[in-house]
Amino acid sequence: MIRIARKIRGGCVMAAEVTQIRSSSLTVNELFSKPYIYRIPDYQRDYSWEDEQVDALWDDITLQYVTARNPNEYFIGTIVVSRDNKQGEKVVVDGQQRLTTITMIMAAIRNIWSKRGDDRRAQGVAADYLGKEDRKTGDIKPRLILNENNNPTFVKYVLEDEKAEISKSVHSSNRLLVRALERIESHIEKWIEERSRPVDDLLGIEEFIGNNLTIILIEAASDADAFIIFETLNDRGLALAVSDLVKNYLFSKGGTYISQFKRQWNDIAITVNQDEISKFLRYYMMSQGDFVRERDLYRAIRTGFPGTGAVRKLLDKLEGSSRIYAALSSSDSSYWKTYDPKLRDVLDALSIYKVSTYKIAAMSAFNYLSPEIALSVLRMLEVISFRITIAGTSNSGQIEKIYSNAAGEIAKGRVKNARDAFELLKDLYIPDREFEEAFKFYKTGRTQLTRYILARINDYLEEDPVRKTEHGGKISLEHIYPKSPNESWHAAFSTNDEIALVNNIGNVTLLETGLNRQIANEAFSYKKEKALSKSSLKINESVSRVENWTPRQIEIRAAALANKAAQIWRLDF
Known part of the structure; x- marks a missing residue:
């Protein structure tokens, strides 16, 4: 039994805030022998491992197998799970990428046994690692269920070994899934071809993965407790994208609104582009006057929006601001159809300058000011951005602070015209003499x-x-x-x-x-x-x-x- 204290504001710990968890060291075989179905919830990020990560895991496994004549346990990571309301299911809060890839390695081994005509061994691998038979219905229940974006592809291509070519229109994460399986299968086939006793070594690597690869399974009593562990494990550095931490926190407050929260988050991610979502979240916070560094973003959102009601309001505002954020990167966006056409020239210029920090103030301007004043502010930001670009000013932190302060004043209704905005931004305006000298x-x-x-x-x-x-x-x-x-x-x-x-x-x-x-x-x-x-x-x-x-x-x-x-x-x- 492990006890983890929840940190609260000020660094203090309250006795009532201590949660209990169970931790155990399990082999892959033991992990899948438990009477659970491991389910990756819909709010978790999609499968994202690329060739480099897949290759690294396979190389590590084969290196350990070949060099260790009397192999001991080989630790491959931690998985955090919590109980689900559905009987016999565990929700995977962290470690889903590795767990999915290990499952695909076992699926690839099954496929190779099948290709070699050894259906008995293929069925044995499937039963031990991929799915178990429900004695009442006779149906095969998968041991791992992915999120709603990935699971249909996972079932079709990994669990059921469908050979049809994947469509180009399929989501990129699903293409990564299929590519990973194909790559693993190719690696295994090439590896056993190079061995003097391929059947023995295929069986050997299967047993090595099942009996020697070790995972630390951390089990929490509830999602809330699992999120605490999840945050603690990711406290040093950014093992996950900040957006993943934020998403997990927001969804943990979903309650009866979880479906709405999921829809809103997915809409936001599509609007701003998944790769941009951490930057968008940070710029949004600063557009409200709350200057925050990336490393502090998660904690700022968690402390600033502590309950379901606050999170609902935040997601509503994020949804609206995401459309502005995305439109600022595209002069052709339909968002601008009612604005003065001159706005498009300004946006094209900002795109050419390859700057983005101006969006902090611009988001606030288009959220809270009239279209005419907002356009004046955008033009102001374009001139400031150009002069900074030419002068080569590199103090990005100071630039962001000034933009954030100005945005906060706009959000509070204290900016009535372009002159008011300039007074807040004038410290960023490079004077003529300095600008001309740099130019x-x-x-x-x-x-x-x-x-x-x-x-x-x-x-x-x-x-x-x-x-x-x-x-x-x-x-x-x-x-x-x-x-x-x-x-x-x-x-x-x-x-x-x-x-x-x-x-x-x-x-x-x-x-x-x-x-x-x-x-x-x-x-x-x-x-x-x-x-x-x-x-x-x-x-x-x-x-x-x-x-x-x-x-x-x-x-x-x-x-x-x-x-x-x-x-x-x-x-x-």
């Missing part, structure tokens, strides 16, 4: 961003304010001093410092694609005659007036572009 030395490694910057500057220079420079396929970036210069450039660019200017923003321009193809690495006079002077882009007029292209001309042009950029990406409050 002069901007290196054009990010092609899409560089093309966009130059296109925006060209728009600014054009007399027709309606014209929008194509920053996609119709124009190309052109290095005036080429990356691979011919001999005509050697006199002007002779030192390493001068050659390093090739990627400076002052040396890069836009050219219509047809003109760009004609000039390659030719001399500046040839480039000017054949392309730069013929270009219709305003940004090339100053270059075409220059007699010679030198390091000094690059510096002059970089400063001029920096000045224009400061006028384009500016906030006047």
Whole structure:
């Protein structure tokens, strides 16, 4: 019997908060010999092991089998379970990935016995590890049931050994399941082919897995107690994604609302993308003014939303905010159909900058402000993000804190207009002098961003304010001093410092694609005659007036572009 104390706020422990659990060391055979069905609940994450994890487990098993002449127990991990209301079932709270993979190894061994015509041994493996016969009905009851997303595929391809090709439309986790089984079966077949006594070794590896692989089974009296153990086991580092811990906590508060909670969580995961859900949860918390680091996110949600009612309200808000979060990454989202079309230009720019922290404040703005003011705030965030991108400010923690504070003030109704928002965000606004100095030395490694910057500057220079420079396929970036210069450039660019200017923003321009193809690495006079002077882009007029292209001309042009950029990406409050 083990006693685990539940931690409560302040680090104190109350006697009433101590739970009792049972822990036992079991071989795989003993684990599946228990009169239980192990069930992975619907709220647990889908099967996610990829080739690397599957291969590592198989390699570990075979290495132990081959090197240990008198094999002892080989520990492969911990499984946490709790009782279920259904008689004879145990709910798997942690360890489901390993348990599923071990089951598939035994299924693969069964399949290979069948291929070799030894149905007796195949049926023996199936009975011991995959399913047991119900004496009343004669039905085979599986020893392991996966969650609702994975179980139909698990039954069809693993338990029943269906050979049909899996559809491309099947959920990715189910493709991982089938791939894992096929990979394991291939590994086993190759391994026994290399052995001098394949039948003996197939039987030997089967017995080794059953009798020597050891699992610590931790049994709790209830889901609530199991969650405490689950949290404790995952307290050091992030063995699980933070979102898994949060999901388990929210569902533990489900009670009669568990079906609703499951639906809402699945909808949120689909909306924001499963890979983004931890970031979304964190940004949502910060959009309410609660700055939280990733390592503290789970505890912040658990302490901030302690009961079923609080969790219901949280999920309702998360559901609404998830649509905003996802729409901020897509200017084409139907969410924006009633907004000013200019909003799409701003979102496209933010996408090109490859920034995301702005979403903290943007989510709050679109949740609580009028569409007009929210758009003004988004434009503000775009300018701030661009200046930070160019200046290379790296204090992401401080940036997030300022965004979170501003978002909190918006959520509390204290922001009435764009000016109010700027007052909260102004510490992130890089001043003109600092911005221009950084811009002069901007290196054009990010092609899409560089093309966009130059296109925006060209728009600014054009007399027709309606014209929008194509920053996609119709124009190309052109290095005036080429990356691979011919001999005509050697006199002007002779030192390493001068050659390093090739990627400076002052040396890069836009050219219509047809003109760009004609000039390659030719001399500046040839480039000017054949392309730069013929270009219709305003940004090339100053270059075409220059007699010679030198390091000094690059510096002059970089400063001029920096000045224009400061006028384009500016906030006047």
